[in-house]
Amino acid sequence: MGKYQRNSGYKMSRKERPGRDRQNPWGNSKPNNGGRQGGNGGGHNGGGEPPDLDDVLRKAQEGLKDIMPGGFSGAPLFLIAIIGVLALWLASGIYFVQPGEYAVVQKFGAWSRTQSEPGPGYHFPAPIETATIVNVEEIRKMNIGFQEAFSRSGQSGRRDIAEESLMLTSDRNIVDLDLVIQWNIKSAEDYLFEIRDQENTIKKVAESAIREVVGQTDMFPIITTARSSVADAAKRIIQENLDQYKSGVNITHVLIERAEVHPDVQNAFQDVQSAKQDAEDVQNRADAYREDILPKARGQAIQKLQEAEAYKQSIVARANGDAERFKSVYEAYLSGKDVTKERIFIETMENVLRNADKIILDSKSTGGAVPYLPLEATSSKSNKR
Template sequence: MSKDTKNPWGKPGNDDRHYGPRGGQGGGGNRQEPPDLDEMLRRAQENFREVMPGNLGGGAAIGLFLLAVVALWLASGFYIVNPGEHAVVQRFGAWSRTQTTEGLGYRLPTPIEKISKVDVNAIRRMNIGFIEHASRGGASQKQEIPEESLMLTSDRNIVDLYLVIQWNIKSAEDYLFEIEDQENTVKKVAESAIREVAGQTDMFPIITKGRETVADKTKAIIQQNLDEYHSGVNITQVLIEKAEVHPEVQGAFQDVQSAKQDAEDTQNRANQHRNDILPKARGLAIQTVQEAEAYKEAQVAKSRGDADRFNAVYEAYLNGKDVTKERIFIETMEKVLGNAQKIIVDSENAQGVVPYLPLDQLKPAAGNNQSAGTVTGQQQGVRP
């Protein structure tokens, strides 16, 4: 770096003409040049001669003159601090103290001490990516600065950003003595911060619902860097006024958004179909399980009933085998012959008669599955 080159980040270069009272370069526009002492004394002497009576001795006149000059010189040390201001006092060029309360203050007269007043409550505004021009109608017009507004995102897209930085001063002595060209320093730090955040973020969140998050991250990085420089600057707010896709990638961006919308619609329809089918499937599964449980219980109950009935018959058989056999035979025949067509032959009244059964006529009509049965006694006659 050459001798005449100034560091834009606020660190002093090698130019000895601009070193501040803390070893860094002085900053700000609140510098007070010491008055010409010889000129002040000459004017005071002329004024004193005009008002002094002519019969006063030369020695006494000079003494009174010097006394008046000293009094005026001491009185010049009074100053007033207005609301919202801090007064920084320098003694022989070095920082001495800072008065943060408003009202009357005193410092040793020039050239021993001098003061610099800084408005610490004023909110300063800085634009990044654009400049504003006042129009006749009162509304401002924005002119883009491409080298500031164009940002590269993490997904390698280009966005156009307008950033507004609002800040005030939290330490008057740091603001005056630690950095040079304070506004330019704040702007460079802000540009670096927003490019860092944009480079770590995809394009879509920046231009949609993620603006506030991007602004908050940018504010935190700006404040951290400025604190490291002891700049005395406090960032109050970071606003993203504009975040748009660069025209060169607008077409591709629209295609991507259309594809995302189609995918979202398809997913919504699939979810709707799933929500419609799943309850029905769950209900059918529950119904099937319940029917199976009911069938199981019915079969178990039936099997237990059959087993109990068999055990009861078996016990009865053991107690009376002949009776039980007869009863079982009768019950079985009752089941067999209950629905059959029967012919009853009385063996007592049919002695000497050969039984004749017209089987062809006794057959049931076609399609009737009932069987014909006969009960015969002894081989004697047929009841007419």
């Protein structure tokens, strides 16, 4: 009955309750030794003793009963629970940063600060502040074109993802390509706040970049010797696009693990490659023949030109000499015509008789011998000539 009346009846205010001091929250109405009431709320005087702790707790419990509806019992346990919850709430702001990690602290959702030094740190508990630990040195791995899987026995395998691995080359062939991308975080703030769904964004950017590079390259170099150049070009494009997004991501390595012809076009590709090989063989033979015949032709042409130049010079020199000789003979003829005529006759006869068979007989020494001329032998020699 008393409890019901306390809950539903009229409650006496603090001013109306006897024994309550308005200036003392603990309701201490005892006068001090000097007749003055202390101003510290505890009823302390200059030389008096401090109040009893039990009395203080009892009066605090009574005050809480007045505040709580329906009264309250077990106030010390309630205070302990409140203090414990408050302590746990304050302790939730403690965090630890490991080497290679950054702690990004947000205040009411906005960036406040970043702790890069390893060790403990503290932020105001939620919802005031929150801390996100980001490992910036960890090398993360992303697969494009396949997915790694493990069997029940623990053996690793891979499952091909056709919509990611099949790509069209510049010569209109289809290549099946598996790509591995390794990356880490270079800016924790940009990584958390500038892009959403970070890994999916990186994957979409990487797929777009590799398809762009493959679409500008023939298939044969991709599956043979140009894998590294294709991977380097894709890495450059991926990094440029991510930097434009301010993603805070650093691409460390791009590796083409597998590049093959798609099975559906394998036979056609082999036929095309055989035809290209035959064409290259014919072209190589033609180049070899050209390299062999052109130097010879150039040498012969140079030789002909040199011979013609020498012939020209000899003819011109001979003509000049004949002209000079004629001039000298003419001048000699003008000075002595008879002598010149005789000399010309003798020189002409020398030229005529130089290659003729001659028999000279001295009439004084022969003593009347009859000359014998073998006409048949002479005629045969003339015919041989």
